[in-house]
Amino acid sequence: xxxxxxxxxxxxxxxxxxxxxxxxxxxxxxxxxxxxxxxxxxxxxxxxxxxxxxxxxxxxxxxxxxxxxxxxxxxxxxxxxxxxxxxxxxxxxxxxxxxxxxxxxxxxxxx
Amino acid sequence: xxxxxxxxxxxxxxxxxxxxxxxxxxxxxxxxxxxxxxxxxxxxxxxxxxxxxxxxxxxxxxxxxxxxxxxxxxxxxxxxxxxxxxxxxxxxxxxxxxxxxxxxxxxxxxxxxx
Numbered sequence: 001x002x003x004x005x006x007x008x009x010x011x012x013x014x015x016x017x018x019x020x021x022x023x024x025x026x027x028x029x030x031x032x033x034x035x036x037x038x039x040x041x042x043x044x045x046x047x048x049x050x051x052x053x054x055x056x057x058x059x060x061x062x063x064x065x066x067x068x069x070x071x072x073x074x075x076x077x078x079x080x081x082x083x084x085x086x087x088x089x090x091x092x093x094x095x096x097x098x099x100x101x102x103x104x105x106x107x108x109x110x111x
Numbered sequence: 112x113x114x115x116x117x118x119x120x121x122x123x124x125x126x127x128x129x130x131x132x133x134x135x136x137x138x139x140x141x142x143x144x145x146x147x148x149x150x151x152x153x154x155x156x157x158x159x160x161x162x163x164x165x166x167x168x169x170x171x172x173x174x175x176x177x178x179x180x181x182x183x184x185x186x187x188x189x190x191x192x193x194x195x196x197x198x199x200x201x202x203x204x205x206x207x208x209x210x211x212x213x214x215x216x217x218x219x220x221x222x223x224x225x
């Protein structure tokens with residue numbers, strides 16, 4: 001059973017389009033994190049959301065944490081080829097415990 | 112920010128041999144480190160939680176006798192893949208959590224068993 005359900009698993013879009021990636025769970029998380037990973041490298045943290053209902057923006061990326069702290073979303077506006085990569089959501093059930101990852105979303109943005 | 116150094120970045124070994132992967136926290140002390148495995152086009156799967164000075168806690172389905180974890184100091188955890196076989200070929204990633212900087216990941220080790 002996957003603790004964090006991430007969708008879609010694959011996404012191929014044209015430059016300039018918008019997209020949203022979802023991360024859902026039936027469990028409550030103390031925090032959820034979004035990472036981006038390039039091939040052959042470790043994941044790099046994009047953002048951490050902690051408070052239910054929280055919204056964070058990072059340039060063209062908008063992150064939301066659900067009110068009940070069970071789900072999160074990543075929205076990219078006007079996608080660019082440089083956004084291509086693997087996006088991962090991850091959560092810790094309790095502070096200090098291991099991060100559990102969703103299955104990831106492989107994004108391909110073509111020009 | 113916190114830095115986690117992982118070595119080697121790539122290793123090729125013969126089937127039946129053992130391989131050690133090191134994970135170091137460079138500028139902070141990590142009482143707990145985490146080891147993950149990632150197969151091609153898949154996400155990170157937690158293998159074990161490494162605790163300084165005590166036995167590691169393994170996830171269900173991970174063979175503790177095959178994947179030996181040692182966390183002898185506050186800055187170093189090692190993962191030894193014993194009697195490696197081709198199916199152990201994967202990308203192994205360590206992580207450490209610092210109270211100030213949160214979770215930090217190493218750059219990963221690509222293990223190929225031939």
